[in-house]
Amino acid sequence: MVLHVFHGAGYERERVYAARVMFEEFLGLEIALHAGQEAGWRIVRGEEEDGKELRLADVLFRTPQGEWLTEKAMPSRPVPRWHTGGHPVKAPLVAPDVPVLYGEEVPNGGYLAVWDGGLQIGADLLGGAFWMLTRYEEIVRKERDVRGRYPAFASLAVQEHFYERPVVNEYLEILWWALRALWPDLERKKRRFTPRLSHDVDWPLMGAGRPFFQTVKRAAGDALRRRSAQAAVRRLGGWWRAAAHGDYDGDPYNTFDHLMEWSEQQGLRSAFYLIADHSGAGEVDGDYSLEEPWVRRLMRRIKERGHEIGLHPSYETYRDPRRLRREFDRLRLVCAEEGIEQERWGGRQHFLRWEAPGTWQAWEEAGLDYDSTLSFAERPGFRCGVCYEYPVFNLLTGEELKLRERPLIVMEQTVLHRQYLGLDPWEAWVLIDRLRTRCRLFDGEFSMLWHNSQLVDQGETDLYRRLVETM
Ligand SMILES: [Zn+2]
Incomplete structure (x- = not known):
């Protein structure tokens, strides 16, 4: 009634x-x-x-x-x-x-x-x-x-x-x-706790297939600026295996098959958000192109295994609706060429660069179905105050949009990166699990971003696996 x-x-x-x-x-x-x-x-x-x-x-x-x-x-x-x-x-x-x-x-x-x-x-x-x-x-x-x-x-x-x-x-x-x-006989819509795993693909490969000079330069950066000799060695190793044997599998960032496998073991689908073009903002937009045969093969594999492909709009798109639209069109075109069709298209802004309400409006006009950007880079939690997907509203035009927001609850870098909370894997587990429990309390959606490039350190890899196994 x-x-x-x-x-x-x-x-x-x-x-x-x-x-x-x-x-x-x-x-x-x-x-x-x-x-x-x-x-x-x-x-x-x-x-x-x-x-x-x-x-x-x-x-x-x-x-x-x-x-x-x-x-x-x-x-x-x-x-x-x-x-x-x-x-x-x-x-x-x-x-x-x-x-x-x-x-x-x-x-x-x-x-x-x-x-x-x-x-x-x-x-x-x-x-x-x-x-x-x-x-x-x-x-x-x-x-x-x-x-x-x-x-x-x-x-x-x-x-x-x-x-x-x-x-x-x-x-x-x-x-x-x-x-x-x-009115005790009222009935509400049934919901079920739903974990949502997504992976922004900034750097699909650490060294494999990259120009030699660039790889050496980055390895020097690993060793000197980031003080990780191990990362430098793995980067160079990834480059060498690809150059000498055409082997990309050993590259430390090439974790896609693992990510898919771990999700599949729990009956989950992973979403991979790809950068479709570069803003001219330089290295900040990663270094790969949807034209590379290796990237195309990866996209087909994602599709064949039943996972999702989405858009990771480049650095300058958050205030540039035309650029955003171009990038989404580009992704759709490449997907069509590879025989990849999806009912819904979504994604997340690179660096969580987002502005109310213009970025939502631009996503709507580009024809995207959902956005999953909204979390703060510096803190995990509930930026929109909710753990349900919802249709968004443009406060400046006074219109409800068709676009839906799927609030991001945790980005792994927020928790682990020294620039932000810098927690060790155990502290990170406690915090992430607490937020997940809160989503469970409301039969909500727990949306977590884990980059393919954040599975180099063993402690962090174990943390991710344990989180997925307990979803
Ligand atoms: Zn990104």
């Missing part, structure tokens, strides 16, 4: 999106929206009212027009916490103290009031979810790092210490709990 959702005036498209994603997309419920003069969100069921109703605070969408997308519309700090432990909220939560991005306390104080046939929640669950999912703060705030990215430290979730919890999922569970408390 239909749920009727009544709401106040203003921000019509934004409200429709927020309600549609939470009720329809995430819970699988049928709703009818009604704009009116309500002071908050009010939800009733069916044609004949049974006298029951759920009321939710409405704060974000009451922002005066002139203050929309400005600092004045941002959540106030410190972000209040709703201590649900003292209330009968029976929902799976990461912790009982839920951050309330937008809200107003109910008349008796606190964030929950219950009466015969009704429930009132003082947290603006729909506004807060909208704010997280659309990356609202990233348009308001102008901070950028040296790579032009919105930095983790500027994020409210990082500043307020809730970055490691998918707060939108928690809002959703509270909403579901409240709906079920009123």
Whole structure:
């Protein structure tokens, strides 16, 4: 039976999106929206009212027009916490103290009031979810790092210490709990925990098939700048085996067959995102071309084994829709030449270079189906506050797009690289497993990026294998 959702005036498209994603997309419920003069969100069921109703605070969408997308519309700090432990909220939560991005306390104080046939929640669950999912703060705030990215430290979730919890999922569970408390026979869409493994292919080979001089130069870099004589030796060895015996298999970055095998053993599919063209940004875009016969063979093998190919748009694409489109067209053309067809096409921006909402819009216009960029390079966790794939919204045009975001939860370099957290494999396991457990709690999707070139060190290789074996 239909749920009727009544709401106040203003921000019509934004409200429709927020309600549609939470009720329809995430819970699988049928709703009818009604704009009116309500002071908050009010939800009733069916044609004949049974006298029951759920009321939710409405704060974000009451922002005066002139203050929309400005600092004045941002959540106030410190972000209040709703201590649900003292209330009968029976929902799976990461912790009982839920951050309330937008809200107003109910008349008796606190964030929950219950009466015969009704429930009132003082947290603006729909506004807060909208704010997280659309990356609202990233348009308001102008901070950028040296790579032009919105930095983790500027994020409210990082500043307020809730970055490691998918707060939108928690809002959703509270909403579901409240709906079920009123209408116990409601049923929600079934979900299952889904691990998603993906591999950005920046450097498919360490030494094999590369020009000799370039390989020597990089080996010197391994030995001097990165202080790894072992890496230098392996790079040169990879070059030599390929040059002398045509053997690419021993190259330390050529881990594709292992990656596929390990995924297959767990019944998983790996996605390999390839760089289709170079930005003119130099070495930062890797050094391979889709024209190389070895790369073409690799693509066919990925396809034959039932894994996925996707796009890894080059360094300068995040603000350049035409370049992005060209690169996607190029990938599609090469795939067509190799007889590779796929129903869905997705990928991830190189270096996680992404900007709201332009990069999403460019992906939409290029014809891609999903993006899986959204995590911060410096911190693993829930940049969008959610561990479900969802359709995205362009805050500047006020339109919901067909493009879907598949939020990235962990990039291995974030955890292992000295430039970021620099954890040893054991500490990395603890952190990654904690985040994975949180995705499990909500039957969510755990999206993890592991580069083919990050399986050189034995400890890191063991860590990856153990993670895959326990998916
Ligand atoms: Zn990359």
